[in-house]
Amino acid sequence: EIVLTQSPATLSLSPGERATLSCRASQSVSSYLAWYQQKPGQAPRLLIYDVSNRATGIPARFSGSGSGTDFTLTISSLEPEDFAVYYCQQRNSSPLTFGGGTKVEIK
Amino acid sequence: EVQLVESGGGLVQPGGSLRLSCSASGFTFSRYVMNWVRQAPGKGLEWVSYISTGSDIIYYADSVRGRFTISRDNAKNSLYLQMNSLRDEDTALYYCARGYLKRYFDNWGQGTLVTVSS
Numbered sequence: 001e002i003v004l005t006q007s008p009a010t011l012s013l014s015p016g017e018r019a020t021l022s023c024r025a026s027q028s029v030s031s032y033l034a035w036y037q038q039k040p041g042q043a044p045r046l047l048i049y050d051v052s053n054r055a056t057g058i059p060a061r062f063s064g065s066g067s068g069t070d071f072t073l074t075i076s077s078l079e080p081e082d083f084a085v086y087y088c089q090q091r092n093s094s095p096l097t098f099g100g101g102t103k104v105e106i107k
Numbered sequence: 108e109v110q111l112v113e114s115g116g117g118l119v120q121p122g123g124s125l126r127l128s129c130s131a132s133g134f135t136f137s138r139y140v141m142n143w144v145r146q147a148p149g150k151g152l153e154w155v156s157y158i159s160t161g162s163d164i165i166y167y168a169d170s171v172r173g174r175f176t177i178s179r180d181n182a183k184n185s186l187y188l189q190m191n192s193l194r195d196e197d198t199a200l201y202y203c204a205r206g207y208l209k210r211y212f213d214n215w216g217q218g219t220l221v222t223v224s225s
Contacts, residue, residue, distance in 0.1 A: 001169075034211045036152075043202055043215035044152065055213060087152055091210035095168050096154040 002026055004088050004099035012107040019075040021102045023088035028068045032092040035064055035073045038101075039084045047086075048073065078104070109133040109214045111203045116219030123193050127219055129186040129203030134214075137181035140206035143188050145199035146218070153199075156188065157206070171197075193223045 003026040013019055023033065031051045036044040046055040048064040051071060061076040075082055083106050088099040115127040127143070143155040156177040157166040165177055176189040186203055200218040207213035 032210075036212075038152075043217055044212070045215075046207065046211060046213045049208060049211050055207075089152075089154075089211065091208070094166055096157075096210055098152040098154070101151050 001095055002029060002090055002093055002097050004090060004097055006086075006088060006099035006102045008102060009100070010103045010105060012105050013078055014107045015078050015080055017078050019073075019078055019082070019104055021073040021075075021086055021104070023066075023071040023073070023099050025069040025071075025090060029090040029092035031067055032090055033064075033066070033071050034089045034091070035062075036087045036089065037082075037084045038087065044087065075104075109205065111205065111214060111216035113201060113203050113216045113219035116201065116221045118222045118224065119193055120225050121194060121223055123223070124189070124191045125193065125221060127188040127190065127201055127203075127221070129216060131184045131186065131203075131205075134205070136179075136184040140209050141179060141186045142204045142206055142212060143177060143186075144202045144204050144212065144215075145197075145221075146202070147196075147199045150199075155201070157210070158186070190221070193221075195223050197221060198223045 005024045007022045035048040038044040047058050052064045063074045065072050085101045085103045087101050110132045112130045142157050158177045174192045178187045200220050202218045203216040204212035205214040
């Protein structure tokens with residue numbers, strides 16, 4: 001099973017600041033990595049798939065990069081609605097696995 | 108608009124059974140693979156099971172294999188999860204999720220809560 005480790009666990013930032021979230025895989029997932037956003041009381045929402053492709057309706061301030069085992073989600077300038085928990089997920093091999101999440105909170 | 112509505116959750120004793128349902132609308136259900144994903148209270152996401160469009164390919168997480176059975180009825184636009192031999196650690200919010208590029212999840216329901224407790 002591929003283990004995804006996200007860091008930091010919590011990121012405290014102010015609106016307008018840049019957020020950089022990390023996801024590291026225990027073995028290569030090639031380019032088969034996605035990012036999801038989850039707000040309290042809501043279901044997750046797909047943001048990015050296959051490392052760097054934005055899902056439908058996702059603003060351009062969200063971007064993804066990386067390959068192999070190291071991946072990054074960047075939010076260029078935080079909007080108030082971006083404070084949430086973010087999960088990475090790999091589809092390279094079964095079982096599908098998620099990272100433990102990074103909470104982006106208001107500083 | 109894509110809608111996924113789960114039902115069937117509730118309180119069950121350890122060793123008991125539940126059957127979850129997911130009703131889909133707003134898209135051609137028969138053309139999409141489907142999944143169940145769960146989230147224990149205050150915890151992260153865990154993929155549970157996958158079913159192909161024609162039900163010929165099915166996968167399970169090791170944690171539920173042999174106890175849970177996924178199925179679908181394309182004529183009824185519905186997805187199911189039969190859960191047997193439930194354990195305390197199965198307590199979670201269970202989401203129905205549409206597959207994207209087969210193995211991502213692009214639309215989710217609001218979830219149905221399963222609580223396993225004596």
